Amino acid sequence: MDELLSLLFAAAVQFSGLPAIDGRPPLQAMPYGEMLQEICADLEGERPRLEAQHDGCIRSHLMQPAACDGLEYEAGKYARCTHQKGLMAAYIIEQRKIVYRDELDLGNDIDNSFIVHEFVHALQQYHYGDRIFDTCRGVMTMERQAYAAQQAYLKSRGQLLRVGERLRFVGCGDLL
């Protein structure tokens, strides 16, 4: 396992072009539901405040509840986070660790390519700093780089799977 992780970490460095770092982030396998709770934990702390904000807005805009749509969106973030589908792994920035769903077979090139992807996020955090993930544009740029590295890794392993296609359909719009 340790040898495999070293190889995957080296692949993340090679295919992202980012400088290597000393410490490799730890990995933790988890059942899917638990993994989502772990990933969404920072949003949960904010949930009561955001829900109260939305409720307060509705009470003071009884005639035009649409004025509170933005706040409703904010209040629903935790629920959307814990109900997302198809996530394989994630890098938790605050904890500097990778969580991945326990159905993944790390001996399989396609499955372990998602670990390469998350290793790239760890390299990015070190190279660009935590703040890079604060804005939508920053996150999009980091995702593009991580998917490009994952894709190059898959290609090097003779795998034809395409990853990151979804990214082409989402944008930041007016968000920063």
Ligand SMILES: [Zn+2]
């Ligand atoms: Zn990513």
